[in-house]
Amino acid sequence: MSGMAATYSVKRQGSVKLAPNFTVKEFQCHDGSDTVLVDGALVTLLQKIRDHFGKAVHITSAYRTAAWNKKQGGSSNSYHTKGMAADIQIIGVSPVEVALYAQSIGAGGVGLYLYSGGNFVHVDSRTAKTRWIQARKSGGYTVVPSIFPTVQRGSRGDAVRLLQRGIGAAEDGVFGSGTHAALVSFQKKCFLDTKEHDGICGVKTWTEVVKALEK
Numbered sequence: 001m002s003g004m005a006a007t008y009s010v011k012r013q014g015s016v017k018l019a020p021n022f023t024v025k026e027f028q029c030h031d032g033s034d035t036v037l038v039d040g041a042l043v044t045l046l047q048k049i050r051d052h053f054g055k056a057v058h059i060t061s062a063y064r065t066a067a068w069n070k071k072q073g074g075s076s077n078s079y080h081t082k083g084m085a086a087d088i089q090i091i092g093v094s095p096v097e098v099a100l101y102a103q104s105i106g107a108g109g110v111g112l113y114l115y116s117g118g119n120f121v122h123v124d125s126r127t128a129k130t131r132w133i134q135a136r137k138s139g140g141y142t143v144v145p146s147i148f149p150t151v152q153r154g155s156r157g158d159a160v161r162l163l164q165r166g167i168g169a170a171e172d173g174v175f176g177s178g179t180h181a182a183l184v185s186f187q188k189k190c191f192l193d194t195k196e197h198d199g200i201c202g203v204k205t206w207t208e209v210v211k212a213l214e215k
Protein backbone atom coordinates (compact mmCIF):
# COMPACT_ATOMS: atom_id res chain seq x y z
CA MET A 1 0.00 0.00 0.00
CA SER A 2 1.23 3.49 -0.70
CA GLY A 3 1.33 6.17 1.93
CA MET A 4 2.53 3.81 4.62
CA ALA A 5 6.15 4.86 4.83
CA ALA A 6 8.30 3.01 7.35
CA THR A 7 10.77 4.86 9.59
CA TYR A 8 14.44 3.85 9.72
CA SER A 9 17.60 5.05 11.42
CA VAL A 10 20.50 5.67 9.03
CA LYS A 11 23.00 5.01 11.84
CA ARG A 12 21.55 1.66 12.85
CA GLN A 13 19.86 0.51 9.65
CA GLY A 14 21.67 2.34 6.84
CA SER A 15 22.87 -0.90 5.24
CA VAL A 16 19.53 -2.68 5.49
CA LYS A 17 18.37 -3.84 2.08
CA LEU A 18 14.87 -2.67 1.21
CA ALA A 19 15.05 -4.47 -2.15
CA PRO A 20 17.84 -6.37 -3.95
CA ASN A 21 19.45 -3.13 -5.18
CA PHE A 22 18.43 -0.52 -2.60
CA THR A 23 19.57 0.15 0.95
CA VAL A 24 18.11 2.51 3.55
CA LYS A 25 20.96 5.03 3.37
CA GLU A 26 20.25 5.78 -0.29
CA PHE A 27 16.97 7.37 0.80
CA GLN A 28 18.35 9.59 3.58
CA CYS A 29 17.80 13.31 3.69
CA HIS A 30 20.77 15.39 2.53
CA ASP A 31 20.60 17.49 5.71
CA GLY A 32 22.26 14.62 7.59
CA SER A 33 19.31 13.69 9.80
CA ASP A 34 19.31 10.14 11.10
CA THR A 35 15.62 9.43 10.62
CA VAL A 36 14.52 8.42 7.14
CA LEU A 37 11.05 7.60 5.87
CA VAL A 38 10.68 5.15 3.00
CA ASP A 39 7.47 3.91 1.45
CA GLY A 40 7.65 0.27 0.36
CA ALA A 41 5.65 1.00 -2.79
CA LEU A 42 8.32 3.51 -3.85
CA VAL A 43 11.05 0.89 -3.38
CA THR A 44 9.06 -1.60 -5.46
CA LEU A 45 8.77 1.00 -8.21
CA LEU A 46 12.50 1.76 -8.14
CA GLN A 47 13.46 -1.91 -8.19
CA LYS A 48 11.23 -2.45 -11.24
CA ILE A 49 13.00 0.42 -13.00
CA ARG A 50 16.39 -0.99 -11.96
CA ASP A 51 15.48 -4.44 -13.30
CA HIS A 52 14.05 -3.11 -16.55
CA PHE A 53 17.16 -1.11 -17.51
CA GLY A 54 19.63 -3.48 -15.84
CA LYS A 55 21.63 -0.51 -14.58
CA ALA A 56 22.17 1.26 -11.27
CA VAL A 57 19.47 3.76 -10.36
CA HIS A 58 21.11 6.76 -8.69
CA ILE A 59 18.85 8.43 -6.16
CA THR A 60 19.79 12.11 -6.08
CA SER A 61 17.08 13.01 -3.56
CA ALA A 62 14.52 10.86 -1.77
CA TYR A 63 13.37 11.58 1.78
CA ARG A 64 13.44 15.23 2.82
CA THR A 65 12.63 16.58 6.26
CA ALA A 66 10.10 19.40 6.11
CA ALA A 67 12.83 21.93 6.99
CA TRP A 68 15.22 20.68 4.32
CA ASN A 69 12.46 20.53 1.74
CA LYS A 70 11.57 24.15 2.45
CA LYS A 71 15.23 25.16 2.19
CA GLN A 72 15.45 23.43 -1.19
CA GLY A 73 12.40 25.30 -2.43
CA GLY A 74 10.23 22.17 -2.59
CA SER A 75 6.46 22.46 -2.35
CA SER A 76 5.12 22.12 1.20
CA ASN A 77 3.06 19.01 0.38
CA SER A 78 5.99 17.34 -1.42
CA TYR A 79 5.88 13.56 -1.50
CA HIS A 80 9.59 13.70 -0.64
CA THR A 81 8.62 14.71 2.91
CA LYS A 82 6.43 11.60 3.17
CA GLY A 83 9.17 9.21 2.05
CA MET A 84 7.15 8.48 -1.07
CA ALA A 85 9.30 10.18 -3.74
CA ALA A 86 12.72 9.84 -5.34
CA ASP A 87 14.57 11.87 -7.95
CA ILE A 88 16.60 9.47 -10.06
CA GLN A 89 19.18 9.25 -12.80
CA ILE A 90 20.53 6.23 -14.67
CA ILE A 91 23.93 6.72 -16.29
CA GLY A 92 23.65 6.02 -20.01
CA VAL A 93 19.84 6.11 -20.09
CA SER A 94 17.91 9.21 -21.13
CA PRO A 95 15.53 10.63 -18.52
CA VAL A 96 12.91 10.49 -21.28
CA GLU A 97 13.24 6.70 -21.40
CA VAL A 98 13.12 6.47 -17.62
CA ALA A 99 10.03 8.69 -17.39
CA LEU A 100 8.22 6.80 -20.15
CA TYR A 101 8.97 3.49 -18.46
CA ALA A 102 7.84 4.75 -15.04
CA GLN A 103 4.64 5.94 -16.66
CA SER A 104 4.14 2.59 -18.41
CA ILE A 105 4.27 0.66 -15.14
CA GLY A 106 1.70 2.97 -13.58
CA ALA A 107 3.81 5.03 -11.21
CA GLY A 108 1.68 7.55 -9.29
CA GLY A 109 3.76 10.66 -9.86
CA VAL A 110 6.18 11.02 -12.77
CA GLY A 111 8.00 14.29 -13.38
CA LEU A 112 10.42 14.74 -16.26
CA TYR A 113 13.10 17.38 -15.68
CA LEU A 114 14.96 18.13 -18.88
CA TYR A 115 17.34 21.05 -18.91
CA SER A 116 21.08 21.61 -18.93
CA GLY A 117 22.46 20.33 -15.62
CA GLY A 118 19.13 18.93 -14.47
CA ASN A 119 18.33 15.79 -16.37
CA PHE A 120 16.42 13.59 -13.96
CA VAL A 121 13.10 11.95 -13.28
CA HIS A 122 10.96 12.31 -10.18
CA VAL A 123 8.91 9.22 -9.34
CA ASP A 124 6.55 8.79 -6.42
CA SER A 125 4.10 6.29 -5.02
CA ARG A 126 1.00 8.50 -4.67
CA THR A 127 -2.28 6.93 -5.75
CA ALA A 128 -3.49 9.51 -8.29
CA LYS A 129 -1.64 9.50 -11.61
CA THR A 130 0.12 12.84 -11.91
CA ARG A 131 2.55 13.78 -14.67
CA TRP A 132 4.56 16.92 -15.27
CA ILE A 133 7.37 18.29 -17.36
CA GLN A 134 9.91 20.94 -16.41
CA ALA A 135 12.01 22.24 -19.30
CA ARG A 136 13.85 25.05 -17.52
CA LYS A 137 15.86 25.24 -14.31
CA SER A 138 13.57 27.91 -12.91
CA GLY A 139 10.10 28.94 -13.91
CA GLY A 140 8.27 25.89 -12.62
CA TYR A 141 6.73 22.88 -14.32
CA THR A 142 3.68 22.13 -16.42
CA VAL A 143 1.24 19.43 -15.37
CA VAL A 144 0.46 17.28 -18.41
CA PRO A 145 -2.01 14.44 -19.05
CA SER A 146 0.87 12.16 -20.02
CA ILE A 147 4.55 12.12 -20.89
CA PHE A 148 4.34 13.11 -23.78
CA PRO A 149 1.04 14.90 -24.37
CA THR A 150 -0.39 15.90 -27.73
CA VAL A 151 0.48 19.55 -28.35
CA GLN A 152 -0.87 21.76 -31.09
CA ARG A 153 -1.75 25.34 -31.93
CA GLY A 154 -2.81 27.07 -28.72
CA SER A 155 -0.92 24.69 -26.39
CA ARG A 156 1.33 26.26 -23.78
CA GLY A 157 3.90 25.28 -21.24
CA ASP A 158 6.93 23.08 -20.86
CA ALA A 159 5.90 20.29 -23.24
CA VAL A 160 5.74 23.00 -25.92
CA ARG A 161 9.18 24.21 -24.84
CA LEU A 162 10.64 20.74 -25.35
CA LEU A 163 8.96 20.48 -28.74
CA GLN A 164 10.35 23.87 -29.75
CA ARG A 165 13.81 22.86 -28.55
CA GLY A 166 13.64 19.62 -30.55
CA ILE A 167 12.48 21.21 -33.81
CA GLY A 168 14.59 24.34 -33.53
CA ALA A 169 11.76 26.84 -33.03
CA ALA A 170 12.00 29.81 -30.67
CA GLU A 171 11.62 28.36 -27.16
CA ASP A 172 8.91 30.49 -25.58
CA GLY A 173 6.44 27.81 -24.50
CA VAL A 174 3.64 29.14 -26.67
CA PHE A 175 2.51 27.12 -29.68
CA GLY A 176 1.76 29.81 -32.25
CA SER A 177 2.12 30.06 -36.00
CA GLY A 178 5.94 30.03 -35.91
CA THR A 179 5.99 26.75 -34.00
CA HIS A 180 3.30 25.36 -36.29
CA ALA A 181 5.33 26.16 -39.41
CA ALA A 182 8.50 24.72 -37.86
CA LEU A 183 6.64 21.57 -36.82
CA VAL A 184 5.14 21.03 -40.28
CA SER A 185 8.57 21.29 -41.91
CA PHE A 186 9.98 18.96 -39.25
CA GLN A 187 7.22 16.45 -40.01
CA LYS A 188 7.94 16.77 -43.74
CA LYS A 189 11.55 15.81 -43.05
CA CYS A 190 10.54 12.85 -40.86
CA PHE A 191 7.50 11.41 -42.61
CA LEU A 192 6.73 10.70 -46.26
CA ASP A 193 3.00 10.36 -45.64
CA THR A 194 1.45 13.81 -46.14
CA LYS A 195 -1.23 12.96 -43.54
CA GLU A 196 1.53 13.23 -40.94
CA HIS A 197 2.26 16.86 -41.88
CA ASP A 198 -0.57 18.16 -39.72
CA GLY A 199 1.28 20.46 -37.35
CA ILE A 200 0.08 18.42 -34.37
CA CYS A 201 2.66 16.73 -32.17
CA GLY A 202 1.34 13.34 -31.07
CA VAL A 203 3.12 10.13 -30.08
CA LYS A 204 4.64 9.46 -33.50
CA THR A 205 6.04 12.95 -33.89
CA TRP A 206 7.23 13.02 -30.27
CA THR A 207 9.35 9.94 -30.99
CA GLU A 208 11.20 11.95 -33.65
CA VAL A 209 11.34 15.09 -31.50
CA VAL A 210 12.88 13.13 -28.63
CA LYS A 211 15.53 11.74 -31.01
CA ALA A 212 16.31 15.32 -32.06
CA LEU A 213 16.44 16.45 -28.42
CA GLU A 214 18.92 13.70 -27.60
CA LYS A 215 21.32 14.56 -30.44
Ligand SMILES: [Zn+2]
Pocket residue numbers: 080085086087122123
Ligand atom coordinates in the same frame (compact mmCIF):
# COMPACT_ATOMS: atom_id res chain seq x y z
ZN1 LIG B 1 11.30 15.06 -6.74
